[in-house]
Amino acid sequence: MTGRLTNWAGNITYDAARIHRPGSVEQLQKLVAKSDGIGALGTRHSFNEIADRPGGDLVSLEDLPGQAELDSARRTVTVGAGVRYGELSRWLHGEGYALHNLGSLPHISVAGACATATHGSGTANGNLATAVSGLELVTADGEIVALSREKDGDGFAGAVVGLGALGIVTRVTLDVVPTFDVRQYVYENLPWARLEDHFEEIMSAAYSVSLFTGWSGPRIDQVWVKQRVDEPGPWEAAPRWLDATAAPADRHPLPGLSAVNCTAQMGVPGPWYDRLPHFRLDFTPSSGEELQSEYLLPRRHAISALRALDQVRDTVAPVLQVSEIRAVAADDLWMSSSYGEDVVAFHFTWKKDWPAVRRVLAVVEEALEPFEARPHWGKLFVMSPQRVRSLYERLPDFQRLLTDYDPTGKFRNAFVDEHLFGEA
C-alpha cells in the first residue's frame, strides 16, 4: 500500500515509500528481514518526524491479532503493541484491574506512547512507560526477542523508551493494579501568587492534578483535580480552594469549547479510565486543529521555570490555545524525559501556524534553558540536537544498545540520526 498518510494533526505527511499492515507476526518478521529501512507506526499522534521512514517501509500493527492476556498472580497484562489505551482500559476494568495512569487522551497506542515516554500527571505517578515490565520485538534480522524487567535489568530500562529505533515491538507486558474509581473536580482562576506559594501542595493534592493556563494573565485558568475514591487524601472538595472557585459545570480545557468531549467532572465518581484522561475515547480529543510542544524539567526548578515563562507570556499567549502543567515521578528508563528526577511538565497546545510556533518555541526554549528542560520526544521543538543529546546521561549506553540490536541502522531514521547520533 502506498499513499500520502499524515499524522493525527495533519502537520506531517509521511514520506515512507510503502506502508504495510501485516496480518501475522511471521509476515512482519519477513518484512523486517528483507527491508533496508523500516519503522513502526502507532496511532500517528506524534507531532514531529519521529515515526517517519522517508523512502523506506512503515508498518502499522493494527491488523496483527493480539489477544490480551491477564496474569493475576503477577499482576500484569500482555497486549498486542498496537492496542489503544482506551480499548485496553475498558477491558481491563471489566476484569477488575487498572493501569496506574493514562495520558490526556485514550486514543494512542500502547507501544507508540511508551516509545516516546508519554505521561499523565501525578507527583507519585511515573510515565506510562514505567508500567512496562516486558517487551517482545522483531529485531533487525527478523528474529523475535523477548525482554523483561526481571531478566534484563538495566538493559531493559534502556529498551523501553526506544523511540522506535530498537525494533518493531509486537507485544507489551504492563503492570496492573486493582481497579479504582476517581472523582474529578475543576477549579477556576487560581491566582498566580497562590500557585507560587503552594506549588508542591497543589500538585500533590490528589492522585493526578493538571493546571491549565492561557498565559494571558497572572492566574491558572483551571485546576483539574483527579482524586482516587479509595484514597481520601488531605484534599477536600470545597467551593473555594486557595482563592480558586469550584467550576459550576463541566469544563473543556480550551476556552469556549464544549465539555461534551471531556471526561465527567463535578465529583461524579467513575472508573479510572473514564476520569484520568481529559478526553473521552469516542470524541475528538483536544481541539483537533493544533500543534503541541512540551518540556519536562526537574521539579526543584518549577517555580523559577514558571517565573521565566511568565516573563515571555506576551509572546506565548497570541500563538497559544492552552498550556497544561503536570507532574511526573522520576524513573530509571534511559531515554525517558523524567529519567533520574521528579519533573514538572510544561505543555503547550498551539494554534496550527508552524512559522509562528517555531518563532515562539525559540523564545520558550531560551526561557527554560537554565533548567535542563527536556523536550517531549513526540512533540515539536527547535532545540539543537546537540543540546538534546546533552540532556540524557545514558545516551552513550543507548547508542551502544541501538548499535548492538541494529548494526546496519535499518530502524534509524533522520530524527534518530540527528538527535541521538549527531548525524545529518
Ligand SMILES: Cc1cc2nc3c(=O)[nH]c(=O)nc-3n(C[C@H](O)[C@H](O)[C@H](O)COP(=O)(O)OP(=O)(O)OC[C@H]3O[C@@H](n4cnc5c(N)ncnc54)[C@H](O)[C@@H]3O)c2cc1C
Ligand atoms: C491530542 C493529543 C494529546 C496528547 N496528549 C499527551 C499526553 O497527555 N501526554 C503525553 O506525554 N503525550 C501526549 N501526546 C503525545 C503522544 O502521546 C505521543 O506522541 C505518542 O508517542 C503517540 O503515540 P502513537 O501511538 O500515536 O505513536 P506514533 O506517533 O505513531 O509513533 C511514535 C513513536 O513510537 C514508535 N512506535 C510506534 N509503534 C511502535 C511499535 N510497535 N514498535 C516500536 N516502535 C513503535 C514510532 O516508530 C515512533 O518512533 C498527545 C498527542 C495528541 C495528538
